[in-house]
Structures are given as C-alpha cells and as structure tokens.
Amino acid sequence: MNTADLGLPVDVPSTALFTDQYELTMLxxxxxxxxxxRRSVFEVFTRRLPEGRRYGVVAGTGxxxxxxxNxxxxxxxxxxxxxxxIVDEATLQWLAGYRFSGDIWGYPEGEVCFPGSPILRVEGSFAxxxxxxxxxxxxxxxxxxxxxAASRMSSAAGDRPLIEMGARRTHELAAVAASRAAYVGGxxxxxxxxxxFRYGIPTVGTSAHAFTLLHDNERDAFRAQVDSLGRGTTLLVxxxxxxxxVRMAVEIAGPDLGAVRIDxxxxxxxxxxxxxxLDELGATETKIVVTSDLDEYAIASLRAAPVDAYGVGTQLVTGSxxxxxxxxxxLVARAxxxxxxxxxxxxxxxxLGAKSSVGGRKWAARRLDEHGVAEAEVVGTGPVPAELADAQLLVELVKGGQVVAREPLDAVRDRHAAARAGLPLSATQLSRGEAVIPTEYL
Amino acid sequence: MNTADLGLPVDVPSTALFTDQYELTMLxxxxxxxxxxRRSVFEVFTRRLPEGRRYGVVAGTGxxxxxxxNxxxxxxxxxxxxxxxIVDEATLQWLAGYRFSGDIWGYPEGEVCFPGSPILRVEGSFAxxxxxxxxxxxxxxxxxxxxxAASRMSSAAGDRPLIEMGARRTHELAAVAASRAAYVGGxxxxxxxxxxFRYGIPTVGTSAHAFTLLHDNERDAFRAQVDSLGRGTTLLVxxxxxxxxVRMAVEIAGPDLGAVRIDxxxxxxxxxxxxxxLDELGATETKIVVTSDLDEYAIASLRAAPVDAYGVGTQLVTGSxxxxxxxxxxLVARAxxxxxxxxxxxxxxxxLGAKSSVGGRKWAARRLDEHGVAEAEVVGTGPVPAELADAQLLVELVKGGQVVAREPLDAVRDRHAAARAGLPLSATQLSRGEAVIPTEYL
Known part of the structure; x- marks a missing residue:
C-alpha cells in the first residue's frame, strides 16, 4: 500500500523522522x-507524577x-x-547504515511506575x-x-465495562494509540x-442522534434500527x-431489547x-449505557446508579x-x-532547581511488605541487594538490536490489573494525594 | 513504501477506518x-470556546x-x-463503491471562529x-x-520567533499535525x-544536555559543537x-557566536x-533562546527580558x-x-440542557464596525442580508466530491494573522474572558 492513500504524513518512510533536529546535529x-x-546509557524516567496522582502506568512499550x-x-x-x-555528508553516510544494535531494558508494559522509576534503559554507542x-x-x-487515566476510570467502574469512544477528540492516529492504551488500562x-483493525480490540457502536433525526419520527428510526441490527441493539433514547x-423502544423491540443509551x-x-x-415494562434484562463527558469522578459518582456500562471519550483521550x-x-552514564x-x-x-537528575546506570525493584503489598520503589546504581534480587522490575526488551520481548496486548492488560492490585489499597482513591509508595534511592 | 515500516497502525489502508463503528451500523x-x-446537511461547530478564551482558530481543514x-x-x-x-453484505457492497460525491463548504483554514460558527458544512446523501x-x-x-494555543503564544511573543519543540510530549504523528497547526498559529x-519533511516547515535544533555530558567537560563539548556546526550555532549553557x-562559549566561538540557550x-x-x-564580552549580536515549560503567560512575562526566541513544547502540543x-x-437539515x-x-x-443545537443549513458572516473591526459573528439559516453578502465566511472546499480549495500552508498562516488582526484589540488579552465578539443568530 501507499501511505499517500492515508491522507497522513505521506512519504514519511520510517520512524526515523519522528526526531528532533538536534539529535542529528549532536550526532x-x-x-x-x-x-x-562512546558507550552510553540513556534512561527514561519522570521526576514527578501528575499532581495528585497515586501511581503511573507504563504504556506504549510495544x-x-x-x-x-523501523x-x-x-x-x-x-x-x-x-x-x-541538516547534517554533513559524513553523517549522512553514517545514517545510511543505521540500525540500532544496542540493548534496551525496561519495565514491562502495563506495570505501574513512580517518580524516578527507570522505565526504559537504552544502551549502546552515544551515536x-x-x-x-x-x-x-x-x-x-x-x-x-x-x-x-484509563486505569483510574476502570478502577472507579469496578466490574462494569468501559467503552473507549474518544477518537473524535484527538488526532486520528493518536486515537488508535489511545484505544490501545485504554485497553491496557482496563x-x-x-x-x-x-x-x-490494528490491535484486535473489540469494537462496539450502534447509532447517534443523527439517525433519529434522519427519520420522520423516533418511531421510524427505532423500527429501522431494530429491523436492521436486531433486538439486541442499543437504542439512543x-x-x-x-x-x-423508552416506552417506544420496548414497544418496538420487545422486552429483549439489548440496551438503551443515555447521552x-x-x-x-x-x-x-x-x-x-424498563423494569415496569418487563425489560428487566435491558441494559443501560451512559455516555456524556464522563471522567473517573463521574463514573465513581454513578456507582450507586443502575448503570451497566460507561462510554468515555474526551476525558480518556486527554488523560483526564x-x-x-x-x-x-x-544520558546517565558513559564510558x-x-x-x-x-x-x-x-x-x-x-x-539548580527541578531539572537535576540522578546519574548512573540503574536497576529498580519493588519491595513488598509482609502481606505481599508494595511498600517502596527501590532504585539503585550499585549491586542489587540479595533480598531484592527477585523483585527486580526491568526486563530485557532488545538484545543486540533484536527485539526479544513481544507479547500480546491481553497479557499487557492482565499485567496492569495485577500490578495495580499489588499496590496499597489507597492507590485507587481518586482524591488527590502523593505517590502511593515512596521511591527510595540506594 | 510499506506502512509496516512505520511501526504505526500498519495495514490501515485508508482513512476510512478512522471511524466509529456506529457510523457503519447507522449506514x-x-x-x-x-x-x-435522503439529502442531508451536516455541520461542524462548537457550542462554546474553552473557558476564558476570546476566540477559536480553524485549523486542520487541509x-x-x-x-x-482518501x-x-x-x-x-x-x-x-x-x-x-460489523455490517451486512449489502452494506459491504455499498461501501466497496464509496467515494464522497457531495459538497463541502467551510471557514477557510486559519480563520478565527466563535461559538456556533458553522466551521464546516457537509452536504450529500445521509449515507x-x-x-x-x-x-x-x-x-x-x-x-x-x-x-x-499557538495563536495566543505568538501574539504574546510579538515579533520574537517561536520554535515548536513539543514532539516528545505527544503522539508521534499528532506531533506532526501539531507542528503544522503551530505554524498556522504563528x-x-x-x-x-x-x-x-511533510509540510516544509523550517526546522531548527543544535544540541541537548546529553551532548555536554558525553564529553569530558563543557569546554570539550562546546569546542566539538563549534568545530562541527560553526560559530553560528546555539550553545546550551x-x-x-x-x-x-557563557564565558567559555564566547571564548571558544568568539563574539560571532550565534546564540546561547537557557533551559x-x-x-x-x-x-x-x-x-x-554577552555584551561585556563583545558578543552583542549573540542571541538568547529560552526554553523551559513556556506557555503564553510565561512568554508574555518575558516581554521585557532580553530574549530573542522562545522554544515551546509541552504547553503547545497540549493546547495550553x-x-x-x-x-x-x-445533522442540521434533511430532505x-x-x-x-x-x-x-x-x-x-x-x-434539555447544554446539548441542544440549532437546526437548519447555515451561512455565516462577520459584521464589521465603521472602523473595519469585527463586531459580531452572524449566523443565519434564511437569506443572507444584502449588507452581509460580502462578509460571508464559508467558502467552497469540495464540489461534487472533488477538492477545489487546496492552498499552501503559508497562505493559511497569513490568513490567520490577518483574521486575528481584524478582531477587537481585547482578543489578544491573555486574561480570561468571554468571546471577543458575540454570535448573533438570524
């Protein structure tokens, strides 16, 4: 295929141009x-979580x-x-043969993270x-x-499913990555x-207000939708x-109507x-889906309401x-x-100030208390203490330029649920607070 | 080329999948x-500007x-x-032959807009x-x-140039679109x-802290940079x-040093x-570039400082x-x-509530006062009053499925500057307020 067909940044023939110019001039x-x-070690980390957040989530590693x-x-x-x-001929020659040949270690995707967590460690030549x-x-x-954001929403929603529907609120390809990240988050x-299409995430959707307005009246619209999509469909009421x-929906679809949506x-x-x-009409199995500028707080506030599923758009794709x-x-170390x-x-x-960082090639481990609950993110540059050897977080992702750690998205999603469940309970409080466990430097 | 090489949503062979499922089930x-x-008219508009903002900017039309x-x-x-x-065979057959064959009118890209402005009007069959x-x-x-956001920043910066450097803070392809929108905004x-590469926007960049840290000392790093990039380069100090x-930078590069960057x-x-x-060292022509979590307020607060250019990242790509x-x-009208x-x-x-909208196929015009300054956005569904005939905003973009209004990005950028200059002066106040002109419905 030809990317020109995408109406996208056509003719960007590799990921190599997703690069700031100064990287090439430094090279x-x-x-x-x-x-x-010179042999070099670069690390990815954050100095702080967004204000009030209790934990971060590593996503995008895949x-x-x-x-x-590429x-x-x-x-x-x-x-x-x-x-x-932009660069001279000698540099162009060097770039023509470029293949990353180094090693990358990192937190496995879906893991939680904290200020200072070395989420990714990239090693090779500086160049x-x-x-x-x-x-x-x-x-x-x-x-x-x-x-x-997705993780907070999914913990607020409990067992009720969340539908990601924010594509219209973000860049068309950011939307695809956002869907993927939302799935990771629950x-x-x-x-x-x-x-x-790209990630195999289950897709849903039935109709919008335009469909009702297209028809001469709501009855015609509901009938057309049920005729075509069946009684199991979701009618927008x-x-x-x-x-x-709602009266008309049950009249037309019968008590087997799948769901109604309130927007x-x-x-x-x-x-x-x-x-x-619905119950009075005998449609006791008909579900209620709500959508309308929901965020984790609105989801939590609906916990006591008879809601079966939430659709979330803007607040999801903008990170709430x-x-x-x-x-x-x-760059944290070099020879x-x-x-x-x-x-x-x-x-x-x-x-001086907030932009200083800690030098040295780092390992990280999550120390657990006697109940198996996380109590500290331990980050160090020296030898790993024996008692933390099995609690290390970084795994090998790329070895000598070869990717060695591909995994299905469902495994990532499961890892996130497990990692979040391993944090102290207060991690899932929505109220503003500090990171739920401290980062200790050894 | 093969999009698989991009590490992107590979195998998405057209823009047709940047679609929510309900559009296909409604179809x-x-x-x-x-x-x-049924002949239908859809319109794109916003019910409100972001809180406190005085005007919106139409970008992305191209x-x-x-x-x-595509x-x-x-x-x-x-x-x-x-x-x-997802859909039945009859619908798949219909989709196989899909080409948009209708008409699109819209505000030309770069125009300013207000609540209710019909930014885009799409006409054709509902399907x-x-x-x-x-x-x-x-x-x-x-x-x-x-x-x-870019427009507010550029008006705060006045004649001083702004450098967009936010790619690392947003999705890699959203970043490309963000650069384009930033250029439109000034x-x-x-x-x-x-x-x-994609849009011909001028690119800049010289070095980061990693380059200094790679070398045994700052002197070696500056010397290496000046040796390779020349005296006109920007040294990070x-x-x-x-x-x-700064002392060492002028010692090494001489008074012809291009610029220093403070981050x-x-x-x-x-x-x-x-x-x-710099002046005391005789480097009176050496410029000062500042970068560090700038937004329009920080840019404005540096108005009195001897700064020659601003680099803006996070706040630009996240819309400040x-x-x-x-x-x-x-859907605003249908036959x-x-x-x-x-x-x-x-x-x-x-x-009830905030989600109601105004039906009918609309025109829009910007009414000027006796000094030629905008005084109202007039939106109507009936005939256009004679005195507004020449002030109409919508232009033809697609006619019978054919794009008829491609234009170079510099023209869009110039249009935005002119449109902003045509607003009342208070438009560029950074303080929170209402839309700078009211929207009137006829």
Missing part, C-alpha cells in the same frame, strides 16, 4: 569529535519496540536531510542511542498518560474501527423525551428513572486533565570509549 | 430502511480534504468488517455524509486546539523533522554553571544576566490547558428524498 558533532562511539526496529534512513529521508543541509530520544518519548509520554471495548422514547441530562437521576421504567507525562530521556570493558561513569546535569 | 440501518439516500479524498474501503478493510460482522463524522472531528478538534520553526558556560532557572533573571555578560476542542458534527428539489427540513436534538 554530527560527536562523530567529528570522535566521541560518538509501540516503542516497533519504532526502534528506525532507518532510506534514500528519501537522506535526500531530505541533504537538501535541507546510536541519542537518535531515539524523541520517538521513544513521544510514544511513552502519550500512551502512558492515557493508560494512567477498558473493555472501543468505538474506533482502526483500533479494532434522549433525542426528544426520554420517557416516551445527556442528570445521568444519576435519569438512569434510576429509566431502570424503573493530564494529556502527557513528563518523562525525559537522559570514554566503545570498549565494553571501559568503566561507565555516571553523569548528570548539575543545574 | 446499514438507513440503507435497509430506504432513508440512506488535512480534512486529504482525509475525505476515504475508501478496499479489500482489506472490507474483509475486516466482514470478519468482525455518504454520516461516515465522515469521526475523521473530520478528529482532525479539526486536534488541530484547532493546537492552533488556538510559530516560525519546528524541531520536528517529520513536520519539515545551563548544564553546569551558566556564567562560566532552566528563573529565565527572566538569567536572561538579563546573560545578556549583560485545552488539548481538544468541543466541535461536534450534527425526504435524494431529490435536489425536495425541501430541506431543519432538524435538531430537543433534549
């Missing part, structure tokens, strides 16, 4: 200075692996860089690692922000067909008068009234107030040469 | 009921035209829909129009949100190579001690100190607090048949 200068080959594997400079890309004079900064951060910052389904619509009004009140009406994470990609035996020296920016 | 039901052919043109159901897409049982809802809204809601350059770094600390204070030091718009795509002579009847959802 050029380092190659010329003879320092580009997409990072795809991006690294990070290549073909003739089209090289031609662009040459024409724009090969420095180029990956932007594409790695784009993916992890976006996907992790969405997954964190959502059950999506309205986005591209997400179903708030185009005109909800009570009248406006005081959902708590309306859900109670609709449930009572935190549309991005503040993950950074920092004086490419020699694997040359000692790694920790490095860190020394400026 | 199926309407085709079966014989109502799918991308919408690409998306509509909205096709090929064998891969149809196979997916069949396998998942062909209903399918475009999600992809149109994804693009307009994302791009317009970014452009609105940004001068981007760090994102993909945006340079806040890895260790700013004063020492942390109290930018107002540091910029003043660095300017004085408003990462999406609340634009909706609503009883496909006949072009059949009368269009206005339709609108009647439910």
């Amino acid at each position: 050029q200068a380092a190659l010329k200075a003879g320092t580009g080959g 997409r990072v692996l795809d991006a690294v594997e 990070f290549r400079f073909d003739a089209g890309v090289l031609g662009f860089l040459r024409e724009r004079n 090969e690692c420095v180029l990956l900064e932007t594409v790695i951060l784009s993916i992890l910052n976006h996907d992790s922000a969405i997954a964190a 959502f059950a389904t999506t309205s986005d067909l591209a997400a179903g 708030d185009t005109y008068d909800v009570t009248e619509a 406006s009004g005081d959902l708590l009140l309306v859900a109670h009234r609709v449930r009572q009406q 107030g935190h549309p991005t994470c503040s993950m950074v990609y920092k 004086h040469s490419a020699d694997l035996k040359a000692p790694l020296e920790p490095v860190a920016k020394k400026s | 199926q039901a309407a085709l079966k009921a014989g109502t799918g052919g 991308r919408v035209l690409d998306a509509v043109e 909205f096709r159901f090929d064998a891969g897409v149809l196979g997916f829909l069949r396998e998942r049982n 062909e129009c209903v399918l475009l809802e999600t992809v149109i809204l994804s693009i307009l809601n994302h791009d317009s949100a970014i452009a609105a 940004f001068a350059t981007t760090s994102d190579l993909a945006a340079g 806040d890895t260790y001690d700013v004063t020492e770094a 942390s600390g109290d930018l107002l204070l540091v910029a003043h100190r660095v300017r004085q030091q 607090g408003h990462p999406t718009c609340s634009m909706v795509y609503k 009883h048949s496909a006949d072009l002579k059949a009368p269009l009847e206005p339709v609108a959802k009647k439910s």
Whole structure:
C-alpha cells in the first residue's frame, strides 16, 4: 500500500523522522569529535507524577519496540536531510547504515511506575542511542498518560465495562494509540474501527442522534434500527423525551431489547428513572449505557446508579486533565570509549532547581511488605541487594538490536490489573494525594 | 513504501477506518430502511470556546480534504468488517463503491471562529455524509486546539520567533499535525523533522544536555559543537554553571557566536544576566533562546527580558490547558428524498440542557464596525442580508466530491494573522474572558 492513500504524513518512510533536529546535529558533532562511539546509557524516567496522582502506568512499550526496529534512513529521508543541509555528508553516510544494535531494558508494559522509576534503559554507542530520544518519548509520554487515566476510570467502574469512544477528540492516529492504551488500562471495548483493525480490540457502536433525526419520527428510526441490527441493539433514547422514547423502544423491540443509551441530562437521576421504567415494562434484562463527558469522578459518582456500562471519550483521550507525562530521556552514564570493558561513569546535569537528575546506570525493584503489598520503589546504581534480587522490575526488551520481548496486548492488560492490585489499597482513591509508595534511592 | 515500516497502525489502508463503528451500523440501518439516500446537511461547530478564551482558530481543514479524498474501503478493510460482522453484505457492497460525491463548504483554514460558527458544512446523501463524522472531528478538534494555543503564544511573543519543540510530549504523528497547526498559529520553526519533511516547515535544533555530558567537560563539548556546526550555532549553557558556560562559549566561538540557550532557572533573571555578560564580552549580536515549560503567560512575562526566541513544547502540543476542542458534527437539515428539489427540513436534538443545537443549513458572516473591526459573528439559516453578502465566511472546499480549495500552508498562516488582526484589540488579552465578539443568530 501507499501511505499517500492515508491522507497522513505521506512519504514519511520510517520512524526515523519522528526526531528532533538536534539529535542529528549532536550526532554530527560527536562523530567529528570522535566521541560518538562512546558507550552510553540513556534512561527514561519522570521526576514527578501528575499532581495528585497515586501511581503511573507504563504504556506504549510495544509501540516503542516497533519504532526502534523501523528506525532507518532510506534514500528519501537522506535526500531530505541533504537538501535541507541538516547534517554533513559524513553523517549522512553514517545514517545510511543505521540500525540500532544496542540493548534496551525496561519495565514491562502495563506495570505501574513512580517518580524516578527507570522505565526504559537504552544502551549502546552515544551515536546510536541519542537518535531515539524523541520517538521513544513521544510514544511513552502519550500512551502512558492515557493508560494512567484509563486505569483510574476502570478502577472507579469496578466490574462494569468501559467503552473507549474518544477518537473524535484527538488526532486520528493518536486515537488508535489511545484505544490501545485504554485497553491496557482496563477498558473493555472501543468505538474506533482502526483500533479494532490494528490491535484486535473489540469494537462496539450502534447509532447517534443523527439517525433519529434522519427519520420522520423516533418511531421510524427505532423500527429501522431494530429491523436492521436486531433486538439486541442499543437504542439512543434522549433525542426528544426520554420517557416516551423508552416506552417506544420496548414497544418496538420487545422486552429483549439489548440496551438503551443515555447521552445527556442528570445521568444519576435519569438512569434510576429509566431502570424503573424498563423494569415496569418487563425489560428487566435491558441494559443501560451512559455516555456524556464522563471522567473517573463521574463514573465513581454513578456507582450507586443502575448503570451497566460507561462510554468515555474526551476525558480518556486527554488523560483526564493530564494529556502527557513528563518523562525525559537522559544520558546517565558513559564510558570514554566503545570498549565494553571501559568503566561507565555516571553523569548528570548539575543545574539548580527541578531539572537535576540522578546519574548512573540503574536497576529498580519493588519491595513488598509482609502481606505481599508494595511498600517502596527501590532504585539503585550499585549491586542489587540479595533480598531484592527477585523483585527486580526491568526486563530485557532488545538484545543486540533484536527485539526479544513481544507479547500480546491481553497479557499487557492482565499485567496492569495485577500490578495495580499489588499496590496499597489507597492507590485507587481518586482524591488527590502523593505517590502511593515512596521511591527510595540506594 | 510499506506502512509496516512505520511501526504505526500498519495495514490501515485508508482513512476510512478512522471511524466509529456506529457510523457503519447507522449506514446499514438507513440503507435497509430506504432513508440512506435522503439529502442531508451536516455541520461542524462548537457550542462554546474553552473557558476564558476570546476566540477559536480553524485549523486542520487541509488535512480534512486529504482525509475525505482518501476515504475508501478496499479489500482489506472490507474483509475486516466482514470478519468482525460489523455490517451486512449489502452494506459491504455499498461501501466497496464509496467515494464522497457531495459538497463541502467551510471557514477557510486559519480563520478565527466563535461559538456556533458553522466551521464546516457537509452536504450529500445521509449515507455518504454520516461516515465522515469521526475523521473530520478528529482532525479539526486536534488541530484547532493546537492552533488556538499557538495563536495566543505568538501574539504574546510579538515579533520574537517561536520554535515548536513539543514532539516528545505527544503522539508521534499528532506531533506532526501539531507542528503544522503551530505554524498556522504563528510559530516560525519546528524541531520536528517529520513536520519539515511533510509540510516544509523550517526546522531548527543544535544540541541537548546529553551532548555536554558525553564529553569530558563543557569546554570539550562546546569546542566539538563549534568545530562541527560553526560559530553560528546555539550553545546550551545551563548544564553546569551558566556564567562560566557563557564565558567559555564566547571564548571558544568568539563574539560571532550565534546564540546561547537557557533551559532552566528563573529565565527572566538569567536572561538579563546573560545578556549583560554577552555584551561585556563583545558578543552583542549573540542571541538568547529560552526554553523551559513556556506557555503564553510565561512568554508574555518575558516581554521585557532580553530574549530573542522562545522554544515551546509541552504547553503547545497540549493546547495550553485545552488539548481538544468541543466541535461536534450534527445533522442540521434533511430532505425526504435524494431529490435536489425536495425541501430541506431543519432538524435538531430537543433534549434539555447544554446539548441542544440549532437546526437548519447555515451561512455565516462577520459584521464589521465603521472602523473595519469585527463586531459580531452572524449566523443565519434564511437569506443572507444584502449588507452581509460580502462578509460571508464559508467558502467552497469540495464540489461534487472533488477538492477545489487546496492552498499552501503559508497562505493559511497569513490568513490567520490577518483574521486575528481584524478582531477587537481585547482578543489578544491573555486574561480570561468571554468571546471577543458575540454570535448573533438570524
């Protein structure tokens, strides 16, 4: 296929252009200075969780692996860089042969994380690692922000399924990644067909107000929908008068009507009234789906209402107030040469203020209390204490340039549910607070 | 090329899957009921601006035209829909031949907009129009949100150039669209190579802290950078001690040093100190670039500081607090048949509360006062008053399925600057307030 057909950034022939220009100019200068080959360690971490949040969620790792594997400079890309004079000929030559050949370790996708957690550790020459900064951060910052919001929503929803329906509120391809991240965070389904196609996420959807308005009256619209989609369909009952619509819905579809959807009004009140009406009409199995600017707080407030499923759009794809994470990609250690035996020296920016960071190649482990509940995120640069050896968090993702840790999305989703369940109970409080466990540096 | 190489939603062979499932199920039901052919008018508008904002910015229209043109159901897409049982065979047959054959009118890209402005008007059969809802809204809601933030930032920056550098804070392809929208809103350059490649936006970038940390000391790093990138480069001076770094930068590059970049600390204070030091060292032409979580307020607060350019990341790509718009795509009128002579009847959802809308196929015009300054957005459904005939806002974008209004991005950028300049001066106040002109319905 031809990406021109997508109406997308056509002619972007690899992930290599999802890169800030300074990565290439640094590469050029380092190659010329003879320092580009120095063995280097970069780490991805965040200095803080979004204000009030108790835990973060690592999401996008699988997409990072795809991006690294496909990070290549073909003739089209090289031609662009040459024409724009972005780097010199020696650098272009070097880029033409680029394949990431180093190692990547990281938190497995779906894990929870905290300030300072070394979510991803990229090791290789400075030259090969420095180029990956932007594409790695784009993916992890976006996907992790969405997954964190999704996780809070799914814990607020309890056993009731959540439908992701935010595609219209974000960039068309960000929407596909958002569906994926929402699924990781515990959502059950999506309205986005591209997400179903690409990631196999179950898709749902029946009708909108336009369908009712198209017809001469609500009765014609309901009849047309039931005729075509069957009695199990979900009828949207708030185009005109909800009570009248529910009556008509059951009259037309019978008590086997699958569900009704309410998309406006005081959902708590309306859900109670609709449930009572459905029950009185004998439609005791007919479900109630609510949708309308829901977030985790609205979902929690509907806990006592007779609601069977929630559809969430805007607040999911915008991270419920935190549309991005503040993950950074920092050089934390480097040797004086490419020699694997040359000692790694920790490095860190020394400026005053919030932007300083901790140097050194890090491991991380989650220490549990006597009940098996997480009590601290332990991050260290020295040897791993024996008692934490089995609690280490980083796993090997890429070895010598080869991806070694692909996994199905359902495994990621299950991992997240387990990781969240392993946190202290207060993790799922929606009220604002500190990280639910502290980060300790060894 | 093969999109599999992108590590993206591979195998999505057209924009047709950037669609919520309910659009296809509505299509199926309407085709079966014989109502799918009814002539219909859909409009995109927003009921409100983000809280406190004085005006909105229309962006993404050019991308919408690409998306509509490439909205096709090929064998891969149809196979997916069949396998998942999303629609029936009759509908699949219909989709196989799908090409949008209707008309689209809209505000030209870059225009400002207000609550109720009919930003896009899509006309054709219900069946062909209903399918475009999600992809149109994804693009307009994302791009317009970014452009609105960019516009506020560029008006706060005045003549000083703004550099877009937010790719790492948003989805990798949303980043490309964000660069484009930022350019429309008045940004001068981007760090994102993909945006340079795809849209021809000028790209910039030199080095990060990692480059300094790679080397044995700051002196080696600066020397390596100047050796490779020349004296005109921008040296990052806040890895260790700013004063020492500025001294060394001028020592190494000489007074022709292009610029220094400051990425942390109290930018107002540091910029003043660095300017004085540069001047004392004879580097009077060396510019100062600041970057560090800037938004329009921080940019405005630096108005009095000796700053030559601003780099903006997170706050730009997240819409400075408003990462999406609340634009909706609503059926506003329809006939009883496909006949072009059949009368269009206005339709609108009647439910109580904030989600009601105004039915009818609309025109819009911007009424000017005696000084030529905008005083009202006039939206109507009847005949256009003679005195507003020349002030109409909607232009023809697609005619009988053919795109008729492609234009270069610089024209869009210029249009935005002119449109903003035509608003009352209070439009560019950063303080929270109401829309700067009222919307009047005729």
